[in-house]
Amino acid sequence: MTATVLFVPGLRDHVEDHWQTHAARAFPGSVTVEPLTTDRLSRSARVAAVDAALQAIAGEVVIVAHSAGCLMVAHWAKAPTRQVKAALLVTPADVEHPLPQGYPALEDLGANGWIPIPRTRLPFPANVVASRNDPLARFDRIEGLASAWGAVLHDAGPVGHLNPAGGYGPWPDGHGLIEQLRQ
Numbered sequence: 124m125t126a127t128v129l130f131v132p133g134l135r136d137h138v139e140d141h142w143q144t145h146a147a148r149a150f151p152g153s154v155t156v157e158p159l160t161t162d163r164l165s166r167s168a169r170v171a172a173v174d175a176a177l178q179a180i181a182g183e184v185v186i187v188a189h190s191a192g193c194l195m196v197a198h199w200a201k202a203p204t205r206q207v208k209a210a211l212l213v214t215p216a217d218v219e220h221p222l223p224q225g226y227p228a229l230e231d232l233g234a235n236g237w238i239p240i241p242r243t244r245l246p247f248p249a250n251v252v253a254s255r256n257d258p259l260a261r262f263d264r265i266e267g268l269a270s271a272w273g274a275v276l277h278d279a280g281p282v283g284h285l286n287p288a289g290g291y292g293p294w295p296d297g298h299g300l301i302e303q304l305r306q
Contacts, residue, residue, distance in 0.1 A: 125305045126183035126208045128153040131173055133190030133216065134164070134227065140287045142294035143189055149298060150305075154180060156192075164227055166236035169195045177205055185304045186210040187297075190259065190284065193251075194218065197241040197272065209304040210249040213297065214285045215240075215268055217260035226259070242271035249274035250300060254289075256281040 128150045130143045137158055138144060147153045156176045162168040173195050177184060185208050188196045193215035200207075216222065218237045221229050232238055251269035253276060255262050262278075269276040277300070283289025 126185045127180050128301060128305065129173075129176055129180060129184050129186050130155040131176075131186060131188035131192035131195055132156065132158075133188075133192045135190075138287060140292040141189075142285060142291050142297055143187065145293045146187065146297055146301060150301065164231060164235045166195070166198060170198045173199050174204055177207070183208045185301065187213070187301055189213045190216045190286075191218065191237070194237065194240055197243075197245070197268075200245050200247070201241055201243060203246055207247040209247055210245065210274075211252070211297075211300050211304055212249055212272075212274065213252040214254050214257050214279075214282075215251065215260060215265055216284075217264045220260075220264075223258050240268065242268070244271070244273040248304075250277050250304070251275070252277045252279050252285070252297075252300070254279050254282045254285060257284050259284050 130147050147155050156172050193212035218232045251274045253265040285291050
């Protein structure tokens with residue numbers, strides 16, 4: 124039996140043409156963390172939603188997170204409530220530096236518990252996908268996070284933030300990375 128895939132979106136939650144949305148359709152039985160209707164910027168509420176989704180899945184789980192979803196997973200992993208087979212953490216956002224216009228301000232992120240980003244080794248194998256031209260994080264910063272998390276770094280090249288704004292709806296390379304972790 125292969126592991127269930129749990130998709131953890133970033134702060135913008137479900138986006139119809141996002142690679143995660145396409146991937147969720149491609150992996151039958153996958154689960155996506157439901158968007159919050161209140162306290163949308165609360166890190167603790169987001170981590171609780173990740174935990175609730177994990178608790179509802181029977182059997183092995185592979186987490187596939189994007190952007191701030193990667194940070195939710197890192198915060199959750201400080202006190203995990205169940206075992207996780209592996210994680211794919213794609214283009215983590217660097218919330219310790221100002222984000223581009225249209226994203227939450229540094230002060231708001233700090234007030235809602237996002238700072239500092241956890242830098243403790245993850246209790247499960249992980250791959251971190253980093254972009255060479257991500258507007259939400261410099262490559263060297265994500266390289267440092269991957270090292271601190273004990274994760275394998277995957278250099279995806281110049282793929283922006285790997286979202287629709289960066290030209291990514293479907294992301295076939297992501298399917299292969301997910302499948303490797305599931306088996």
